[in-house]
Amino acid sequence: xxxxxxxxxxxxxxxxxxxxxxxxxxxxxxxxxxxxxxxxxxxxxxxxxxxxxxxxxxxxxxxxxxxxxxxxxxxxxxxxxxxxxxxxxxxxxxxxxxxxxxxxxxxxxxxx
Amino acid sequence: xxxxxxxxxxxxxxxxxxxxxxxxxxxxxxxxxxxxxxxxxxxxxxxxxxxxxxxxxxxxxxxxxxxxxxxxxxxxxxxxxxxxxxxxxxxxxxxxxxxxxxxxxxxxxxx
Numbered sequence: 001x002x003x004x005x006x007x008x009x010x011x012x013x014x015x016x017x018x019x020x021x022x023x024x025x026x027x028x029x030x031x032x033x034x035x036x037x038x039x040x041x042x043x044x045x046x047x048x049x050x051x052x053x054x055x056x057x058x059x060x061x062x063x064x065x066x067x068x069x070x071x072x073x074x075x076x077x078x079x080x081x082x083x084x085x086x087x088x089x090x091x092x093x094x095x096x097x098x099x100x101x102x103x104x105x106x107x108x109x110x111x112x
Numbered sequence: 113x114x115x116x117x118x119x120x121x122x123x124x125x126x127x128x129x130x131x132x133x134x135x136x137x138x139x140x141x142x143x144x145x146x147x148x149x150x151x152x153x154x155x156x157x158x159x160x161x162x163x164x165x166x167x168x169x170x171x172x173x174x175x176x177x178x179x180x181x182x183x184x185x186x187x188x189x190x191x192x193x194x195x196x197x198x199x200x201x202x203x204x205x206x207x208x209x210x211x212x213x214x215x216x217x218x219x220x221x222x223x
Contacts, residue, residue: 002155002157004155033211041215042213042214042215042216043156043211043213045211045212088153090155090156091155092155092211100146100158100161100205101156101158101211102158103154103155103156103157104155105153105154105155106153106154106155108153
């Protein structure tokens with residue numbers, strides 16, 4: 001347990017479904033992130049939130065919609081995904097300034 | 113963040129020392145060097161961070177030459193459980209609001 005908890009660990013969804021990924025951190029960090037890791041590819045930064053404000057969106061398709069209701073929780077809402085969106089989705093948190101990011105264990109998403 | 117170059121993969125045997133080198137020719141004055149470890153289907157885990165010379169913790173050592181254009185992660189006496197992908201990142205941890213990962217080095221430890 002790293003202090004960053006992601007649920008569910010595994011998710012299979014159809015292309016017409018709507019689902020949400022949840023991330024929760026109990027480290028008192030002020031920044032949270034969503035990363036995508038496809039097979040045999042580097043981690044790709046998707047979204048950055050600092051003090052609950054979105055500070056970066058790396059040209060992610062609108063079928064991915066993040067939500068950060070407070071500094072401890074981060075969601076990724078999914079709708080009308082494509083099979084190529086199947087990947088490991090990782091959440092991370094960090095202090096507003098400082099060393100070391102803490103990652104969750106990820107959600108393995110399969111779109112069928 | 114400074115661009116980094118690492119070997120794509122390395123093989124080793126249990127009990128051996130493994131050294132993974134990372135090149136970062138464009139490292140800036142305020143940049144630190146940080147290494148992460150990632151097991152399959154898990155998030156990366158912080159291993160070690162350094163600025164210059166040598167840093168050692170209970171897991172690894174990090175060697176940084178005077179010009180700081182490269183660094184070497186040293187894993188003493190590896191075991192099968194050290195099989196993972198190792199990422200080298202270079203940046204200013206106090207002024208960077210995101211991490212950019214490269215492809216990393218896939219270490220395979222054999223019995």
